[in-house]
Amino acid sequence: MxxxxxxxxxxxxxxxxxxxxxxxxxxxxxxxxxxxxxxxxxxxxxxGGRDELIREAVRRELATFWSGLAAAVSHLDGLEDRLVLGLMIANERISHHRLLQKLLSSEPEELLPTLFESESEVNVLLRRYLLEMLARQPLRAGVDPDHAADYLARMLLLHIGSHGRWDLTDEAQVRRLVRTQFLAGILP
Amino acid sequence: MSAALRCIGRWGVAKSTLDDIAREAGCSRATLYRLVPGGKAALLERVARSEVQRLLASLEGVIGEAATLHDALTGGLRATSAFINESEALRTVVAHEPELVLSFLAFDRLDPILAASAQVLGPYLERFVEPSLAAELIEWCARLVFSYVFEPSAFVDLAQPDHIEALVSAYLMPGIEAADAAVIRC
The missing domain is CATH 1.10.10.60 (Homeodomain-like)
Structure with a gap:
C-alpha cells in the first residue's frame, strides 16, 4: 500500500x-x-496526532473544493463567465456541504480557526489563478494585474457563504454583481 | 462594556477573562453574570454589536454631509479607518488576533452587519443613486473594509488616504457607472 x-x-x-x-x-x-x-x-x-489529522483533513477538503470549482468552470473562456458560474457553484456547494454546515452550526469555534489557518494557502493559489486569467485578456489602462488579482480574490472570498443582499442562485443578479463590483474597474 | 474594551485593548480577546473585566468595571463576577448571562461569548457579542453601532452612527454625519458620491465613499472609508485606529481594543485585535474576527464573522455571520450597515447608511446615498444601488454600495464598502482591515493587503492600506482615494476611483466609481442606474450627481 x-x-x-x-x-x-x-x-x-x-x-x-x-x-x-x-x-x-x-x-x-x-x-x-x-x-x-x-x-x-x-x-x-x-x-502531530489529532490536531494534525484535523488540519490535514480540512486542507484536503479545501483543495478538493477549489480544484473542483476550477474544473467546473474550465469550459468557459472569459473571466466574467468563470466568476459568475464559479460564485454560483461555490455557494451552492457550500450550502449543500453537510459536514461543513453541521460543524458551522454546532462547533464553529472548533472549525473556523483551522479553516482560516489554511486560508492563506487558498489565497495564494486563488491569486495565481486569477492572475493567469487576467493575463489572457486586455485590461483597462493603468490596471496593475497583481493588484487586480488581489482585489478579485478578496471579492470572491467575501461572497462565498455570505450573500448579503444578493440572491447568488440567480444568474442575472450574480452577473450584475460581477460586472459592477468585481470587474468594472479592471476590464475595459 | 467600556471595561471590556479596556481589557481587550490591553490583553486581547483570548486573554481577557470575565474576572479581569469585572475587576476593571469595579463589580463582582456575579454582577457581571447577572447583567450579561451567557458569559464571555455573550459579552463579546454585545461589545462587538455596540461598537458596530457606534461606528455606523459616526458615519451618518460624514456620509450625510458629503457633497458628492465620491466624497461620501472616500469620507466614509477614511472615517472608518480612523475609528478603528482610535480604538485601542480594535487595534489590539487587528494586530494580534485578526483570525478571531475572521472566524467570528465567517460565512453568513457577516450578513447581519452588512444588512445593518445598508439599513443605517444606505439612505444617505439615496441623494446620489437609487435606493437599491445605495444599499449595494454600502454593503460593498463594508465587505472591503472587513477584508482589508483583517486580512492586510500588499496593495491597499486603509490607513493611507491616497490608497482609499485610489480604491474608490479605480474600483468603486467604475462599478457605479457600470450599474447604469441614475447617478444624479458625482
Missing amino acids: TGSTVRDRILDAVLVCVEREGLNGLALEHVAATAAVGRATIYRQFA
Whole structure:
C-alpha cells in the first residue's frame, strides 16, 4: 500500500468520525478503527496526532473544493463567465456541504480557526489563478494585474457563504454583481 | 462594556477573562453574570454589536454631509479607518488576533452587519443613486473594509488616504457607472 492511499484512508476516516462525533469528540482510536489501521500507523503518517489529522483533513477538503470549482468552470473562456458560474457553484456547494454546515452550526469555534489557518494557502493559489486569467485578456489602462488579482480574490472570498443582499442562485443578479463590483474597474 | 474594551485593548480577546473585566468595571463576577448571562461569548457579542453601532452612527454625519458620491465613499472609508485606529481594543485585535474576527464573522455571520450597515447608511446615498444601488454600495464598502482591515493587503492600506482615494476611483466609481442606474450627481 502506498503512503498516499494510507493517508487518504485515514483522512476519509477522520471525516466519517467527525460527522459522527463532532470535532471536539474526535478520538484517535475511532479514526484508527474506521480506517482499519493501527494507532501507530496514524502517528507514523501524522506525527502531530489529532490536531494534525484535523488540519490535514480540512486542507484536503479545501483543495478538493477549489480544484473542483476550477474544473467546473474550465469550459468557459472569459473571466466574467468563470466568476459568475464559479460564485454560483461555490455557494451552492457550500450550502449543500453537510459536514461543513453541521460543524458551522454546532462547533464553529472548533472549525473556523483551522479553516482560516489554511486560508492563506487558498489565497495564494486563488491569486495565481486569477492572475493567469487576467493575463489572457486586455485590461483597462493603468490596471496593475497583481493588484487586480488581489482585489478579485478578496471579492470572491467575501461572497462565498455570505450573500448579503444578493440572491447568488440567480444568474442575472450574480452577473450584475460581477460586472459592477468585481470587474468594472479592471476590464475595459 | 467600556471595561471590556479596556481589557481587550490591553490583553486581547483570548486573554481577557470575565474576572479581569469585572475587576476593571469595579463589580463582582456575579454582577457581571447577572447583567450579561451567557458569559464571555455573550459579552463579546454585545461589545462587538455596540461598537458596530457606534461606528455606523459616526458615519451618518460624514456620509450625510458629503457633497458628492465620491466624497461620501472616500469620507466614509477614511472615517472608518480612523475609528478603528482610535480604538485601542480594535487595534489590539487587528494586530494580534485578526483570525478571531475572521472566524467570528465567517460565512453568513457577516450578513447581519452588512444588512445593518445598508439599513443605517444606505439612505444617505439615496441623494446620489437609487435606493437599491445605495444599499449595494454600502454593503460593498463594508465587505472591503472587513477584508482589508483583517486580512492586510500588499496593495491597499486603509490607513493611507491616497490608497482609499485610489480604491474608490479605480474600483468603486467604475462599478457605479457600470450599474447604469441614475447617478444624479458625482
